[in-house]
Amino acid sequence: MQSNIKFIPIDYENFDYEGMNYIRIIGRSEDKKRVCLIDGCDVYFWVILNKGVSDKKIKELSDKINKISVVGKQRESKVLKTEIHNKNFLGKEYKVIKVFISNYKDSKDIVDKIKFKEVFKIREYDLNYITKYIIEKKFKPLKWYEIKGDLLNNSNEYGGVDRIDVDLCLELKGIKEIDKGEFKPKVLAFDIETDKFEIGKGEILMISLYGENFRKVITWKGNSNQDFVEKVKDEEELIERFVSYVKKYNPDILTGYFSDGFDLPYIKARADKLKVELNLGLDDSSPIFRKGALMTGKISGLVHLDIFRFIKIVYSQYMQSETLSLDDVAEELIGERKQVWDFISSDKIDNKKWEEFFSYNLRDSELCYKLFEKIWPDVFEFTKIIEEPLFEVSRYSMSNLVENYIIHNLEKYNEIAEKKPLNDAIKLRKEEGKYEGAFVFQPVAGLYENLVFFDFTSMYGSVIVSFNLSKESYLEKKEINAVEVDVGRKVYFSKNIGFFSKMLNDIIEKRKEYKKEYNENKIPILKARSNAFKLLANSSYGYLGFFGARYYCREAAASTAALARIEIKKTISDIEKNGYKVVYGDTDSIAFLQGKKTKKEVNDMLKEINDNLPGIMKLDLEGFFIRGIWVTKRTGDFGAKKKYALLGEDEKIKIKGFETVRRDWCDLARKTQSKILEFILRDGNEKKALEYLKKIVNNIKKREIEIKELVIRTQLKKSIEGYKSISPHVAVAEKMRKQGIPVGAGSLIEYYIAESNDKKSLIRDKAKILGEKGLYNIEYYLKNQILPAVENILEVFKIDVNELFDGEKQKGLGEF
DNA sequence: GTTAAGTCCATACC
DNA sequence: ACAGGTATGGACTTAAC
Numbered sequence: 053m054q055s056n057i058k059f060i061p062i063d064y065e066n067f068d069y070e071g072m073n074y075i076r077i078i079g080r081s082e083d084k085k086r087v088c089l090i091d092g093c094d095v096y097f098w099v100i101l102n103k104g105v106s107d108k109k110i111k112e113l114s115d116k117i118n119k120i121s122v123v124g125k126q127r128e129s130k131v132l133k134t135e136i137h138n139k140n141f142l143g144k145e146y147k148v149i150k151v152f153i154s155n156y157k158d159s160k161d162i163v164d165k166i167k168f169k170e171v172f173k174i175r176e177y178d179l180n181y182i183t184k185y186i187i188e189k190k191f192k193p194l195k196w197y198e199i200k201g202d203l204l205n206n207s208n209e210y211g212g213v214d215r216i217d218v219d220l221c222l223e224l225k226g227i228k229e230i231d232k233g234e235f236k237p238k239v240l241a242f243d244i245e246t247d248k249f250e251i252g253k254g255e256i257l258m259i260s261l262y263g264e265n266f267r268k269v270i271t272w273k274g275n276s277n278q279d280f281v282e283k284v285k286d287e288e289e290l291i292e293r294f295v296s297y298v299k300k301y302n303p304d305i306l307t308g309y310f311s312d313g314f315d316l317p318y319i320k321a322r323a324d325k326l327k328v329e330l331n332l333g334l335d336d337s338s339p340i341f342r343k344g345a346l347m348t349g350k351i352s353g354l355v356h357l358d359i360f361r362f363i364k365i366v367y368s369q370y371m372q373s374e375t376l377s378l379d380d381v382a383e384e385l386i387g388e389r390k391q392v393w394d395f396i397s398s399d400k401i402d403n404k405k406w407e408e409f410f411s412y413n414l415r416d417s418e419l420c421y422k423l424f425e426k427i428w429p430d431v432f433e434f435t436k437i438i439e440e441p442l443f444e445v446s447r448y449s450m451s452n453l454v455e456n457y458i459i460h461n462l463e464k465y466n467e468i469a470e471k472k473p474l475n476d477a478i479k480l481r482k483e484e485g486k487y488e489g490a491f492v493f494q495p496v497a498g499l500y501e502n503l504v505f506f507d508f509t510s511m512y513g514s515v516i517v518s519f520n521l522s523k524e525s526y527l528e529k530k531e532i533n534a535v536e537v538d539v540g541r542k543v544y545f546s547k548n549i550g551f552f553s554k555m556l557n558d559i560i561e562k563r564k565e566y567k568k569e570y571n572e573n574k575i576p577i578l579k580a581r582s583n584a585f586k587l588l589a590n591s592s593y594g595y596l597g598f599f600g601a602r603y604y605c606r607e608a609a610a611s612t613a614a615l616a617r618i619e620i621k622k623t624i625s626d627i628e629k630n631g632y633k634v635v636y637g638d639t640d641s642i643a644f645l646q647g648k649k650t651k652k653e654v655n656d657m658l659k660e661i662n663d664n665l666p667g668i669m670k671l672d673l674e675g676f677f678i679r680g681i682w683v684t685k686r687t688g689d690f691g692a693k694k695k696y697a698l699l700g701e702d703e704k705i706k707i708k709g710f711e712t713v714r715r716d717w718c719d720l721a722r723k724t725q726s727k728i729l730e731f732i733l734r735d736g737n738e739k740k741a742l743e744y745l746k747k748i749v750n751n752i753k754k755r756e757i758e759i760k761e762l763v764i765r766t767q768l769k770k771s772i773e774g775y776k777s778i779s780p781h782v783a784v785a786e787k788m789r790k791q792g793i794p795v796g797a798g799s800l801i802e803y804y805i806a807e808s809n810d811k812k813s814l815i816r817d818k819a820k821i822l823g824e825k826g827l828y829n830i831e832y833y834l835k836n837q838i839l840p841a842v843e844n845i846l847e848v849f850k851i852d853v854n855e856l857f858d859g860e861k862q863k864g865l866g867e868f
Numbered sequence: 869g870t871t872a873a874g875t876c877c878a879t880a881c882c
Numbered sequence: 883a884c885a886g887g888t889a890t891g892g893a894c895t896t897a898a899c
Contacts, residue, residue: 345883449884478883489887490882512886594885601885609886639882639888686891694881694889709880709890716878716892766878777876777894815893836892
């Protein structure tokens, strides 16, 4: 029986049946039914032949390849057929043999048997089946299709893989992409509370769930009068209830915050220990964990989405939050906070406290649900643009996103994909070392008035496109008409525009287009679309220089930086030739003094510069600023780079690089510095700033400052054992560990510096955990926090803060 | 034992 | 290991006396 339905693919999973590869796709129909599709596609790779191999020889080779088979433990795999094609590889056309095989898992073994001198390269045997399938069938994640399929409910075909909990299961017969726009998945958020933070230790105390018209806290602790709390008899039952609620709610997406690294593996570990089945999958399977640098938990049939992972990659660089904790992120993205709760040992919790704990737990799931709604447009757009399954895209690193975009767009250029570098190639690439990067203008410290900022839009991306810099265009030796770049030695690039440049140009064009669309219609989905292309454009340069990239090309990356240096320096000198004084610049931005010139004159100059920029490069007006301050380095008497503060025409202050924006300085130092910068920028002089400083210094001395303003936060970047040098935060982390507080790579260590009798001791010996008794160290906070934060700012006004601090010593409290 | 240079480390800018 | 290089500056470590 055939069915025709409108369908959106959400999750893809491959399986083997009788030695062949198949795919199971889970998605929704237009009428919100959960549908499973079974399908398959050809599995093949390409044998690229050397130039000049005769047709007769190619035929011979094909015949030999056709006879290859490998016998493994699992199955026998063989070549099914071969075809001869003309395809491009790195921009050059070749005769290639398309080799179809029975099982992609054995492709490497088959490839190893193809050893003929006529073979130039063999490629695409390292693409995974799902990627191949999506490319082959053009059946893309999160796009709507009209599909045809034969009913396959609970049959024995395909070994019974269709026996899963869905409304409809079809053997796919045909697809047609349709334009049906958005998709609102059914989402369930979850969060657990435990009495230990380490996976494999402690017990699950409660699990909360939050969905549309659904909220629940399941627990075996305490007694509750709150309607969302459900009490069960023990932890076993807690896990069982959790599973049954998930199944009943029937979500497309189960989401958590850091649930890859904590919630899901924790539940799994407890389920294993208690011998309870964690059959969350639609086929009743348990989550499968992949251990890498980060653990990843996959549930069959529904998408487990860890919001933290996506935010870390896609949002974090544009976020203000100092940590990626649920509390900070929720505050910044949706303006809501977690419920306050101090963790206490579960045996010390009384009934009233349990009630608080339950609602705390539910609140976390609620925030998670709301965060999901907030990030969904971005996740949705990225998935559609990258064309990889949602589960993967939500976890991909930036390089993975770029690379998969490339792989899914190669067909337009008749290109065969380059292979992934193996370990030895990666090692070699790493040994090549760094290359010279961006140019940073040496500023002169001072307070400047009426500044103009220009910046290049997507500078590196536009350099790559304009000069055609990529692996395919890179020439081993000089050729006529080639682009020559000096990166310490001369390197050359062909002027034949390659697919990499074309693709990147396309990305930049789309970014422009969607940005324009968004400006005309400010809806989240358009912003997400524009943002996704911006991110892709901005990271393609990093991708060129990334050792793990298929299209890694150190020469192209180095040339991009070199040409960007040349262009910004040229532009600086153009601006100077127009009679302006340039005061700063970093990579793609230039700051100069407007002087007596009008805004129109500035804009005219901008236009003229743009008329003469190469290729698609473009300089933009970033803005006009009323004042700006640059300071000297603490060591040396010349201006510090990457540290400045501006007052915009909109009266807003922008602070870059200063301690104010560094989270490893105490709040008091940061606040004091930002106030001082603000006084100076707004008033144009230092008088009020100095008064303010004196007040703060006085307060410190009188011990009127609260410890919480003096807390220093430093992240532990690796395990405690990994440190060669024991800095204060490492010493504090060690102390915490001894007290049984869990700390590890990634923990943000909080401490303050206390008074100590031993004057010679190191700072780390005076560092105390919050809550540890002690008086804050006046000398430390004056000399190591406040003074260094303000010294170079006031120096611009010829004020030696040291004198104030020291003078005070001689005069007693005198002046202060 | 003290001090200056060197190293490690975290965090920022773009 | 999971985009790149450039830069500041604190605190510890080490070398030199």
